[in-house]
Amino acid sequence: METHKPVALVVGASRGIGRQVSVDLAKNGYAVVVAAKSASDASSAKPFPPDPDSPQSTISTVEREIREAGGDARAIAVDVRDVDSVQRLVDKTVKVYGHLDILVYNSGAIWWSSVENTPTKRFLLMQRVNPEGLYAIVQAVLPHFKRNGWRGRIIVVSPPIYSRFFRGKTAYAMGKVGMSVLTKGLAVDFEREGRTEMAITSIWPAVAIRSAATRRTEEADPESRKDLRKPTIFSDAILAMLRAPAVTVNGLLDLDEYFLRHHAGVTDFSKYNVIEGAVPRRIMPAKFPDLRVAEQDDEGRRVDSTKLGGAKL
Known part of the structure; x- marks a missing residue:
């Protein structure tokens, strides 16, 4: 099924942030492939839609949710x-929609x-998933971006690089x-090859x-909710980032709040607070x-190893 809509593949889309990103991409005119390990019989899900942060939320229920709202998933x-x-x-993905324009990689293992x-x-599990x-x-x-004439975007859920991030984890x-x-590194590859319509960008939350x-x-400490934001800040x-020129975001490691503040003109972030009136901790x-x-x-x-010959895997 060929579609003229831009096609986004969201990996890690069954719950939480990945689900929200998928839903909001669909609301904004994207055909969305929602991908993760967890599938289910969405037709029998009760209640529907399920709690988006629960195991009952799967790629199947996210697909149904998008379709029932008039989207394509x-x-x-x-x-x-x-x-x-x-x-x-x-x-x-390409067989279903004919092409691919956006990749969002949200899969993650945490310890x-x-x-x-x-x-x-x-440790090994985290390296394999992340x-x-x-x-x-x-x-x-x-290869699919190449067939598009090197037009496309990749969004990665990973942090800016700084030493405090290593502490305790x-x-x-x-x-x-x-x-x-x-x-x-891939951003540099795009630049070297003159692929000015390609961009890879990393995003991370400024507030949990x-x-x-x-x-x-949250279950152990309900007070912790005052320090949380809704996942809509991430999808926004x-x-x-997807609307910005490729040259602006290629190789950027940025925070959700920072990008919205400096590139989308957002100054009031209170609507994203889980608890109204709270001041979440950064x-x-x-x-x-x-x-x-x-x-x-x-x-x-x-040096390019592909041009040196030698042993192959």
Whole structure:
């Protein structure tokens, strides 16, 4: 089924932020493929729609929710730890809609603790879901962006790079910062090749966002809700990033609030508060370090392993 609508693939779309991004992309004229591991029989879901942060919310219920609101959506299951599953997802997306314009990678595995208290199995799971899953799907979508004449956008849920982020969650940070390194590196690739209509951008919350990840904390401490924002701030920021010129956002590691403030003219963020009248605590710094060095443009002799020959995997 060929569509003239822009097509967005949202990976990690079953609950919370991913669900909200999918719903709001559909409201704004995108055909949306909602992808994650969890599928269900949406026709029998009660209540409907389910709590968006509960296990009852799946890609199937998100698809139904979008369609019943008049939008265009298709649910496709994927296991981002499996490269073949990722490739099938992208192939099915293009088979259904004829093309692909936007990738949003929201899948994530979380474990926040010290290195001592993070078992290797838990560490490896986070690497497979976070940087490895992202890398696999970027590899799968790039040929389709090439067929589009190198027009497209990639949005990655990963943070600006700064040292405090590593504290108390080193294993998690290793993967998430790795995702931000991919954003920076692929952006340079686009620039080198003159692909001025392509952009990859990372986004992260300035204030904690209500999601499945905050559910236990809220249940244990209802007062914590005063420090939460609604996921609509994230989807609004992503939509603003997609509307911005590619050159403005390519390689950008930014926060939802910062982007809306500086690029969309938003000054009042109170509508995003979970608790009306609250002043949520910021979880991110006001300023971030500049990662560039004085020798930024001095590459020396550029090396490309694909042109050197040698052993192949």
